[in-house]
Amino acid sequence: MSVKLGVPSKGRLMEKTFDWFGARGIRLGRAGSEREYAGVVEGIEGVDLVLLSAGEIPRELAAGRIHLGVTGTDLVREKLGRWDTRVVELAELGFGHADLVLAVPRAWVDVSTLDDLDGAAAAFRARHGFRLRIATKYHRLTRDFLREGGVADYRLVDSQGATEGTVKNETAEAIADITSSGDTLRANHLKVLDDGLILKSQATLFRSREAPLSEADRATITRLLVQLQVD
Amino acid sequence: MSATRAAARGEAARLMARFEAAGAQPVETTILQPAEVLLDLYGEDIRARAYVTSDTLRGEQMLRPDFTVPVVQMHMAEGAEPARYTYSGEVFRRQEDDPERANEYLQVGFEVFERDAPEAADAEVFALIHDTLAPLGLRAATGDIGILAAAVEGLRTTERRKAALRRHIWRPRRFRALMDRFAGRAPVPESRRAVLAAADPFADAGPVIGLRGRDEIAGRIEALRADAETPPVSDGELALIDAILAVRETSDNALERLRDIAVDMAAIGPAVDRLAARLDALAARGIAPESLEFEASYGRAQMEYYDGFVFGFTAEGRPDLPPVASGGRYDALTRRLGQGREIPAVGGVIRPGLVLDLGGAG
Numbered sequence: 001m002s003v004k005l006g007v008p009s010k011g012r013l014m015e016k017t018f019d020w021f022g023a024r025g026i027r028l029g030r031a032g033s034e035r036e037y038a039g040v041v042e043g044i045e046g047v048d049l050v051l052l053s054a055g056e057i058p059r060e061l062a063a064g065r066i067h068l069g070v071t072g073t074d075l076v077r078e079k080l081g082r083w084d085t086r087v088v089e090l091a092e093l094g095f096g097h098a099d100l101v102l103a104v105p106r107a108w109v110d111v112s113t114l115d116d117l118d119g120a121a122a123a124f125r126a127r128h129g130f131r132l133r134i135a136t137k138y139h140r141l142t143r144d145f146l147r148e149g150g151v152a153d154y155r156l157v158d159s160q161g162a163t164e165g166t167v168k169n170e171t172a173e174a175i176a177d178i179t180s181s182g183d184t185l186r187a188n189h190l191k192v193l194d195d196g197l198i199l200k201s202q203a204t205l206f207r208s209r210e211a212p213l214s215e216a217d218r219a220t221i222t223r224l225l226v227q228l229q230v231d
Numbered sequence: 232m233s234a235t236r237a238a239a240r241g242e243a244a245r246l247m248a249r250f251e252a253a254g255a256q257p258v259e260t261t262i263l264q265p266a267e268v269l270l271d272l273y274g275e276d277i278r279a280r281a282y283v284t285s286d287t288l289r290g291e292q293m294l295r296p297d298f299t300v301p302v303v304q305m306h307m308a309e310g311a312e313p314a315r316y317t318y319s320g321e322v323f324r325r326q327e328d329d330p331e332r333a334n335e336y337l338q339v340g341f342e343v344f345e346r347d348a349p350e351a352a353d354a355e356v357f358a359l360i361h362d363t364l365a366p367l368g369l370r371a372a373t374g375d376i377g378i379l380a381a382a383v384e385g386l387r388t389t390e391r392r393k394a395a396l397r398r399h400i401w402r403p404r405r406f407r408a409l410m411d412r413f414a415g416r417a418p419v420p421e422s423r424r425a426v427l428a429a430a431d432p433f434a435d436a437g438p439v440i441g442l443r444g445r446d447e448i449a450g451r452i453e454a455l456r457a458d459a460e461t462p463p464v465s466d467g468e469l470a471l472i473d474a475i476l477a478v479r480e481t482s483d484n485a486l487e488r489l490r491d492i493a494v495d496m497a498a499i500g501p502a503v504d505r506l507a508a509r510l511d512a513l514a515a516r517g518i519a520p521e522s523l524e525f526e527a528s529y530g531r532a533q534m535e536y537y538d539g540f541v542f543g544f545t546a547e548g549r550p551d552l553p554p555v556a557s558g559g560r561y562d563a564l565t566r567r568l569g570q571g572r573e574i575p576a577v578g579g580v581i582r583p584g585l586v587l588d589l590g591g592a593g
Contacts, residue, residue: 081327081328082327082328082330105439105440105443106436107433107436107437107438107439107445107448108443108448109426109432109433109435109436109448109452110426110432110448110451110452110455112420112423115408115420118405119395119451120451122394122395122398123447123451123454124447131274131275139278143276143279144279146275147276147279150399152274152398152402153274153398154274155270155274155275156275168440168441170441170442172441173441173442188440189438194420194422
């Protein structure tokens with residue numbers, strides 16, 4: 001057996017993860033060509049690199065098919081019910097910062113808080129005959145947040161990409177999406193509500209509570225965490 | 232597991248036979264329900280509680296989270312009046328936070344659609360379930376959402392404020408926050424002060440995008456302005472609402488307490504009279520008000536389509552178990568599903584699986 005480490009398979013998240021491990025003496029890389037999804041690990045014995053879509057890493061951790069995994073806190077909380085009973089947060093990696101926020105058109109000068117959004121949603125439904133639509137791919141986090149905030153008369157519409165454009169296209173009235181700098185929101189004439197921060201997320205190293213471990217694997221993880229300077 | 236399920240099914244059949252003997256006509260509903268109807272009624276929150284599935288032809292469907300909605304639809308479409316129905320079958324509840332809670336279980340229900348004497352119908356449903364479950368020695372709790380609703384209608388404030396409170400009667404925390412604001416006890420948010428003070432609120436607004444138009448935005452600013460000029464709800468009225476919400480005693484004492492409150496808040500008078508009539512009807516069926524608990528805010532957070540009498544039966548000493556039976560009056564639901572028609576309705580359900588866990592109803 002060996003310890004399986006899941007890492008995002010492409011883009012900046014993959015590169016930054018490789019850099020983070022590299023700075024701690026463990027070289028992660030792709031085997032063979034750029035297009036091949038097999039990985040290599042140097043600097044420690046007994047660890048296998050598994051390259052996966054970042055969105056699948058929470059599920060694989062919860063199923064115990066990988067022992068360790070790097071992904072965003074946003075994805076873990078969205079996809080895993082009772083996430084803290086299924087994975088352990090080992091270390092925040094200091095990159096991939098993103099805030100999940102609730103945003104409305106900047107022109108909604110009457111709406112700055114969740115309380116305003118609830119009032120506007122009631123009036124919108126009375127006027128248009130349907131609930132105010134909020135586009136997102138983070139259904140669970142957004143729904144929990146709005147329930148907690150006492151917002152009624154809205155409905156979520158699924159948006160897997162280009163979410164900021166849905167308001168202009170009139171397929172939604174507001175959005176809940178990830179932003180890092182806020183530039184895309186501004187460019188699309190949107191603003192974040194004053195109390196509209198749903199979750200602060202960053203790339204995080206998780207350990208599965210489910211994955212079976214041999215004695216050797218347990219020792220490997222201990223050595224790995226010492227080398228990574230993670231408690 | 233399968234033996235337990237078979238036993239629960241047997242218990243369900245016994246309970247349903249009892250409801251049929253009480254005059255109910257047995258009905259069936261489909262397990263897959265069109266999602267649109269439930270979403271329109273309950274809003275997005277229903278997705279957190281019900282399983283959603285879909286196909287490319289009919290779109291989204293939900294696994295029946297309760298029987299009430301399809302039974303009301305069936306009655307509104309084809310039912311004769313008055314009507315008594317009973318049903319038995321699985322309901323499905325999504326559980327994402329508590330693995331101990333069942334996500335699929337049997338319910339057996341009894342529903343009464345009857346225009347005359349609603350208090351008698353309330354008592355009929357409650358007494359039937361009470362007597363059926365008597366061997367289990369459960370604790371009964373009752374309440375009446377209609378009293379709080381009447382108090383809201385009776386506030387000396389604007390229709391707009393009453394509508395906001397009415398909308399959030401089933402969200403206690405939000406209701407409380409609105410009451411505090413309307414009573415002038417919570418500060419006005421700085422952002423609202425700024426938009427009301429601005430010479431041109433749209434000065435920095437940028438282009439108006441999306442379906443919510445400039446007229447709607449301006450309309451809400453006007454509404455906020457009018458609200459800012461509305462005098463606060465008086466301390467006296469706030470205290471009366473608090474006094475109503477705090478009522479929690481045996482029904483005879485609760486009635487007396489509410490009659491006292493009605494002296495200062497006449498608007499709840501008719502709702503309190505209905506409570507009195509219901510207690511009389513219950514007493515006539517052998518359930519004494521001195522032995523029946525009443526809690527004015529009972530069921531507010533869980534039972535959102537009930538708008539009058541509400542009740543639940545729980546096993547004492549078993550806080551791990553959900554209510555064994557629950558129910559209430561849902562007149563407004565028949566109005567919303569009736570497409571212009573309505574009929575007073577009250578009903579309740581028993582969970583036969585829990586009845587068996589506690590030793591069976593005999």
